[in-house]
Amino acid sequence: MVADLLHPWFTPQWERLLTQHRSNRLPHALLLSGAQGVGKHDFAQALANLLLCHQPTASGPCGHCHSCDLRIAGHHPDLVSITPEAIGKPIKVDQVRVLIDHLHSTAQQGGYRVVIMEPAEALNISSANALLKILEEPGDNTLLLLVCHQPGQLMPTIRSRCQRIDFVTPTPEQAQAWLSENLGLDTEKAQQLLRLCHGAPLKARRLYESDLLEQRKKLMTGLADLLRDRVAVTDLALQFGKFDLLQCLDWLNSLLSDIIRMQLANLPEPVVNPDMKSMLQAVAKRADSAKIFALADRIQEERVSLMLRHNPNRQLLLERLLLLWSDLARKT
Template sequence: MKKPPLLPITEPLPLQLPYPWQESLWQSWDQRRQAGRLPHAVMISGAEGVGKRRLALAVANRLLCLDANALYPCGRCKGCELLASGSHRDLYQLRPADKSRFILVDPIRELSRALAKSGQQGGWKVAIIEPAEAMNNAAANALLKTLEEPDGKTLMILLSSRPSAVPATVRSRCQKWVMPLPPRELALPWLTAVANSDACAAQLDAAGGRPLLALSYCSGDELAERAKLRSQLDELTAQSLSPLQLAEQLGRSGEPPLHWFKELLEEALRALSCQPGDGRRGLHELFALRDATAEAIGWLQRGNNPSLQSVWETLLLRWVQLPTAAASR
């Protein structure tokens, strides 16, 4: 049988600490931990790109660290070292298998069996399910029993950017941690330091205030990716690539290309609006397409989850019909 993804987790996890904007959540959680009042299940919800996964990993690291009195995991004990080498067997993670959008029932059953046993290191067992809304009905039902009657030192952490899409029966059994957008005065200094650049404010704005998404915009790879999108659009114009083919590719590339596409449209708008008379043909269509792209970005930033591929299909089919694109063929 094909092994479910990352169960238990085998990727090396060097010391995991919360992000600066997660400090108050962290401190109140740690007070409950030190007082022995931890729930068995939490659901961390918040928009993509605010660091839900890091918070979950930091919580896991804190629980699996053997220095129980410290606020943060120590990074030196056996528990921390096993995590750093990817060989701690008491941290589990479930994500959709490759090419699937769903977490299915068999991996959930396997997780439940694993959590029913004692931890291999004799302490906590932690499971991260990401994204929780990817569980299909059978998987969510299978998880309920474990959520209701977990074995002693067990913590299940469910991550979701669309908590309303998680069955209410699952949600009601989890303590809720809501991660709002980080305040700019915490996000921007972090981004500036990590990206090693003083010019990150625009990227933070383009990412709707979500620091991790903004960081992906700041990375050097972005320039190459932007250039690739531009040449793919040229291929569309030359009809050597179809809108549906390109939509399929871009549907797998996350949100950044949508922002670049919007910026390219704005660039084209500026160029077109400088043209005299007839040269401005297609200006209204271009404006409308830019607005539609901005609207799609808005849906994603508000935590809605439309299929990226269908968003791109709609936009690219309109793009190839623009008078400017049609005229250049």
């Protein structure tokens, strides 16, 4: 069971923690830091599973003790998971207060209590301050696992109270081998997925298993059609408005990065989106770099406001961006 969650590129971190655990030197709080989608969450879960088990074996939790039964059934009282109520929203102070009450009031099942908080950078000032109380006095056999994609956004007082473990992105060979084996993909397909996910294998697997790849395909076809004046901006915005908007912005951004690299570094082919080679070559050849950077800035602004606002006008937002995109390759 640990094997499914424990990815081979994290073996050194795992071994180190096991050694600490065996000599009763585990800290009260670990900050698991690294890029999104490299497997930190699985690592945290694997560690929780091991610590909760009453009869762990050398290879991990036994899978059949009372504690393992509770965990597998999905309601172990000593395993608490805290995430924002919606993607991009903060972890609220009330959520941390409930956690404090829970840690104070519940009886332990005779082993560890484990809290997995993700992403820890979603703590706002009040919830981070509330969490400090737990970090100062967590109680016996309690471990907080803060899974963090952007440790720089975490309050220094939180960071300094955790033992930090850094998780690097696996090498392209490791990531590709894992993805190919996991999803039964050929090398080229696995590499393409990894390029779209900055080399993060778990993110690549999620992408493959979702309908996002289909959305990407439609987005790319639409953008190419727009450059050829085959489709109206309003119609395209209406179609894209049903997609995952943040993901669309990321993909649009990755196209721009490819174009910028092709122009500035004089690369003959795109790095991230080789399947869109002819479209990107055409834009790179004709587009004014000031316009490309202006669009990239605009995307970044929209990303930020999307994270802050509840209900942006998706149609308007997309129309503005698509107009700028269609203008890229237009002769002036």
